[in-house]
Amino acid sequence: MTVILDWQRASVKYPGSKDHALKNMSLQIHKGEFVCVLGRSGAGKSTFIRTINGLQLLTAGSVKVNGQLIRGNQDSKLKKVRSEIGMIFQHFHLIPRMTVKQNVMTGRFGKNKNWRNILGIFSDNDKALAKYYMSEVGLKEFEDRRVERLSGGQKQRVGIARAMVQEPSILLGDEPVASLDPTTSDYIFQILKRMHDEKELTTIINVHDVELAKKYASRIIGLREGKVVFDGSVESLTEEVLTSIYR
Ligand SMILES: Nc1ncnc2c1ncn2[C@@H]1O[C@H](COP(=O)(O)OP(=O)(O)OP(=O)(O)O)[C@@H](O)[C@H]1O
Numbered sequence: 001m002t003v004i005l006d007w008q009r010a011s012v013k014y015p016g017s018k019d020h021a022l023k024n025m026s027l028q029i030h031k032g033e034f035v036c037v038l039g040r041s042g043a044g045k046s047t048f049i050r051t052i053n054g055l056q057l058l059t060a061g062s063v064k065v066n067g068q069l070i071r072g073n074q075d076s077k078l079k080k081v082r083s084e085i086g087m088i089f090q091h092f093h094l095i096p097r098m099t100v101k102q103n104v105m106t107g108r109f110g111k112n113k114n115w116r117n118i119l120g121i122f123s124d125n126d127k128a129l130a131k132y133y134m135s136e137v138g139l140k141e142f143e144d145r146r147v148e149r150l151s152g153g154q155k156q157r158v159g160i161a162r163a164m165v166q167e168p169s170i171l172l173g174d175e176p177v178a179s180l181d182p183t184t185s186d187y188i189f190q191i192l193k194r195m196h197d198e199k200e201l202t203t204i205i206n207v208h209d210v211e212l213a214k215k216y217a218s219r220i221i222g223l224r225e226g227k228v229v230f231d232g233s234v235e236s237l238t239e240e241v242l243t244s245i246y247r
Contacts, residue, residue: 001030001031001032002030002031003028003029003030003031004029004030004031004065004066004169004170004202005027005028005029005052005063005064005065005170005202005204006027006028006029006062006063006064007025007026007027007028007051007061007062007063008026008061008062008063009024009025009026009060009061009062010022010024010025010026010027010051010058010060010061010062010063011023011024011025011058011059011060011061011226012044012047012051012056012057012058012059012226013059013060019225019226020226021044021047021226022044022047022048022051022058022226023225023226023227024060024061024227025048025061025226025227025228026061027221027228027231029202029204029219030202031200031202032200032201032202032218033202033203033218033219034193034196034203034205034216034217034218034219035203035204035205035217035218035219035220035221036205036206036207036212036213036216036217036219036220036221037049037204037205037206037207037220037221037222037223038207038208038210038213038220038221038222038223038230038245039206039222039223039224039245039246040224040245040246043223043224043225043226044223044225044226044227045174045175045206045223046174046175046206047226048206048223049172049173049174049204049206050174051063051070052065052070052085052170052172052204053065053070053081053082053085053087053172054070054071054078054081054082057070057071057072058070065081065084065085065170066081066084066169068080068081079110082110083110083111083166083168084166084168084169084170085166085168085169085170085171085172086107086162086163086164086166086168086170086171086172087163087171087172087173087174088156088159088160088163088171088172088173088174088176089159089173089174089175089176090174090175090176090178090179091179092152092155092156092158092159093159094147094155094158094159094162095147096146096147096148097146097147097148098146098147099143099144099145099146099147100134100139100142100143100144100145100147100150100158100161101130101134101143101144103147103158103162104130104133104134104158104161104162104165105122105126105127105130105165106162107130107161107162107163107164107165107166108122108126108129108130108165108166110166111126111166111167112126126165129165129167130161130165131143133160133161133164133165134161136161136164136191136194136195137157137158137160137161137191138157139154139157139158139161142154151184152179152180152184153180153184153187153188156176156177156180156184156188157188157191159176160188160191160192160195164195164199167199168201169201169202170201170202170203170204171192171195171196171201171202171203171204172203172204172205173192173203173204173205173206173207174206175206175207175208176188176192176205176207177189177207177209177212178207178208182209185209185212186212186215189212189215189216192205192216193216205217210237210242213234213237214234214237217234218233218234219231219232219233220232220233220234220237222237222241222244222245223245224244224245224247229244229245230244230245
């Protein structure tokens with residue numbers, strides 16, 4: 001199995017806090033895995049996921065993405081690595097006054113030259129990708145609607161389309177359904193799983209809802225106080241294990 005993500009003795013300590021948010025983590029994630037990360041609030045899930053695209057830098061140890069070390073923001077290779085990673089967020093991080101299509105197109109920014117982005121010049125390929133993914137997430141009829149006029153579930157579908165037009169090999173979700181009702185959450189996970197399978201992605205998602213993790217993940221990682229306390233299959237996620245994660 002191809003290793004896509006590789007943490008070696010990785011730690012994160014935020015300035016001013018006495019405890020580590022991530023403690024000496026050594027872990028590998030392989031191509032094609034659909035990983036759900038569980039843990040109590042403050043367990044380090046967000047910090048963990050943000051180390052993958054350099055939104056959070058390590059204070060010790062190393063993390064490699066596709067064999068490439070993630071270093072400081074000045075590192076010119078970081079832009080390239082980031083362009084291969086799509087991310088969706090709990091609060092969507094969309095531009096409310098812009099349309100669905102305009103928001104989705106911003107997903108192409110990492111692939112294009114800055115001056116083109118500033119002038120809003122997109123290639124036929126960019127436009128075709130946006131059209132394709134808006135349709136994939138069921139938002140074809142909404143492409144000219146301002147995002148502020150959408151429901152939470154629709155906003156997250158824009159978030160998914162924006163991440164997918166990057167043509168990522170890795171898809172990250174930082175609590176992408178925490179603001180949504182259970183039915184909508186399940187629908188969002190269905191879309192994520194379909195994208196994962198169709199595009200042969202490696203997917204890592206933080207989630208509070210254990211049932212969703214059990215339904216969709218191929219591997220579950222449980223974090224507590226910045227450490228991995230469980231790493232295994234859905235079948236081995238027993239009541240006892242859950243108690244140890246959420247203790
Ligand atoms: N910017 C920051 N500065 C200082 N401490 C932080 C910062 N971000 C997170 N922390 C602390 O690091 C620890 C891990 O936080 P993190 O957000 O990664 O946890 P989480 O499991 O994602 O929690 P939640 O489910 O509430 O989002 C917590 O103790 C948190 O208070």
